[in-house]
């Protein structure tokens with residue numbers, strides 16, 4: 001375990017999409033700082049490997065197979081967190097996909113899928129933690145959006161941008177409704193980060209272009225430390241939004 005940042009140690013932090021990239025990095029950093037991390041994603045083998053790695057370095061974690069498009073999975077995930085650690089202090093709604101394609105390709109199934117994972121997945125996370133956080137009279141909802149939620153990523157990322165700007169509206173609205181319940185809300189908007197995300201596009205040519213664009217990508221730790229910063233603030237301090245891009249990134 002590391003030094004232990006203030007206000008992170010002993011918090012129960014639930015992370016969706018913890019099997020790779022930003023979620024995995026965040027899980028490691030928070031566990032190093034003494035948080036009890038509850039990890040979910042579909043690839044259970046990866047989640048198991050990560051919980052083993054965290055335990056081996058003295059951290060506390062537990063993993064669940066979770067598909068965020070299934071409300072029952074997300075409910076069971078939060079129930080598992082409460083059964084294991086007694087409470088949920090933070091949820092990081094991080095699971096996401098980015099299949100890039102021009103609108104005229106009419107990849108309607110991919111549009112549906114992005115809405116299901118990137119938007120409805122976040123909503124299911126909120127629905128699952130809210131009763132628990134209201135009971136506790138404290139909590140923190142962190143949603144991972146994107147710079148593509150601030151500026152439209154076109155051509156190619158129009159539906160992705162639509163889901164991420166919806167997450168932006170949602171996070172702002174949650175903040176307005178939940179501050180009176182002592183629940184903090186934070187939106188993290190990353191630019192290009194070196195993860196498996198560009199591989200979620202269905203066309204090889206698109207994946208190739210994205211790999212080129214992603215050459216400037218910054219490591220996922222840079223996003224994990226922003227999440228840790230938001231969690232680490234004293235209870236009366238809410239970090240509303242953090243936008244993090246590679247210095248070299250224009251968009």
Ligand code: NDP
Nearest residue numbers: 017019020021022042043067068095096192193195196197
């Ligand atoms: P990765 O592809 O590395 O990670 C995505 C994670 O989401 C994986 O753990 C994956 O796990 C999980 N996931 C995907 N679908 C589902 C599902 N249906 N149910 C549960 N988990 C799911 O990419 P990143 O780490 O980059 O992505 C994390 C977040 O950051 C996303 O919301 C993304 O939009 C956002 N972001 C990323 C940027 C980047 O450049 N990388 C830029 C801006 C935002 P599994 O497949 O095992 O289920």
